[in-house]
Amino acid sequence: GQQVMQIPQYQHVQEGEDFTTYCNSSTTLSNIQWYKQRPGGHPVFLIQLVKSGEVKKQKRLTFQFGEAKKNSSLHITATQTTDVGTYFCAGQWAAGNKLTFGGGTRVLVKP
Amino acid sequence: DTEVTQTPKHLVMGMTNKKSLKCEQHMGHRAMYWYKQKAKKPPELMFVYSYEKLSINESVPSRFSPECPNSSLLNLHLHALQPEDSALYLCASRQTSSTYEQYFGPGTRLTVT
Numbered sequence: 001g002q003q004v005m006q007i008p009q010y011q012h013v014q015e016g017e018d019f020t021t022y023c024n025s026s027t028t029l030s031n032i033q034w035y036k037q038r039p040g041g042h043p044v045f046l047i048q049l050v051k052s053g054e055v056k057k058q059k060r061l062t063f064q065f066g067e068a069k070k071n072s073s074l075h076i077t078a079t080q081t082t083d084v085g086t087y088f089c090a091g092q093w094a095a096g097n098k099l100t101f102g103g104g105t106r107v108l109v110k111p
Numbered sequence: 112d113t114e115v116t117q118t119p120k121h122l123v124m125g126m127t128n129k130k131s132l133k134c135e136q137h138m139g140h141r142a143m144y145w146y147k148q149k150a151k152k153p154p155e156l157m158f159v160y161s162y163e164k165l166s167i168n169e170s171v172p173s174r175f176s177p178e179c180p181n182s183s184l185l186n187l188h189l190h191a192l193q194p195e196d197s198a199l200y201l202c203a204s205r206q207t208s209s210t211y212e213q214y215f216g217p218g219t220r221l222t223v224t
Contacts, residue, residue: 031211042201043154045212088153092211097142097161099213101153 002027004091006102013079014110020075021105023089030092032072033099034063038085046074046087081109114138115216117202123222126192132219134185134202143185144203144213145177154201160185161207192223 006023013019023032031050035043047056049065049072056063062075072089089102115136124130134143142161146154159167160179168177174196176188185202199220203213 033211033213042215042217043213045214048211097144097159097205098156098167099211100156104153106151 002091002093002100004032004089004100004102006089006105008105009103011105011107012110013083013107015079015081017079018075018077019079019107020073021087021089021107022071022073023091023102024071025091025093026070027093028069030069030094032065032069032092033090034072034074035088035090035101036085037088037104041085043088076107079107079109081111083107084109115202115204115214117200117216117219119219120217121220121222123224124189124192125224126194128192129188129190131189132187132200132202132221134187134216135183136204136214136216137183138204138206138214139182140204140214141182141207142205143179144205145175145185145187146201146203146215148199148201148218158187189221192221194223197221197223 011019033048034046037043047063053067054065060077064073086104086106088104090099118133145157148154156169157171158177163179174191178186199218201218202216205213
């Protein structure tokens with residue numbers, strides 16, 4: 001079946017540093033979404049990217065969708081302890097109901 | 112109201128028990144989902160209902176039986192589960208328009224003994 005690969009699986013970050021998590025599909029996506037799940041919580045929607053080459057920013061978070069719509073990245077600058085959690089990308093290959101999650105990047109912040 | 116609610120929060124059941132999980136939303140969303148999430152893994156799609164009709168069943172064993180009584184409610188009936196079915200069961204909903212984002216409930220933590 002269609003899959004979204006996400007790396008790295010774990011990210012230990014010093015507070016104040018930047019990091020990036022990457023997602024990749026072998027086939028062209030219709031759109032990609034990003035979710036954050038805090039420890040003990042549930043996934044919370046962050047952003048959706050639909051257009052080729054799209055870049056969106058939310059404060060310290062920058063989301064990119066590749067030109068071929070096969071890859072995406074999330075870059076966080078000046079990491080804070082509130083950034084702790086697992087970040088999932090989730091892709092759709094056809095507009096509609098099914099969303100396939102990547103494996104997630106679990107972020108731990110060292111104060 | 113942008114909330115999806117799920118009951119119960121925790122459930123412990125034996126392998127011979129029958130129980131149900133409940134999910135509710137009042138956002139007017141017409142697509143509703145059940146996901147299963149094991150520890151340190153991503154949510155795994157189980158079922159999708161669109162306009163109260165089952166549209167996707169990801170080859171889920173028949174011991175899980177979904178039901179959508181109306182556009183606001185989604186149930187998951189459980190019967191003869193196995194210990195490996197222990198997981199967090201998440202409900203989500205989505206507006207069936209040009210927006211794609213899914214709203215997740217807090218989940219039901221299920222333990223099968």
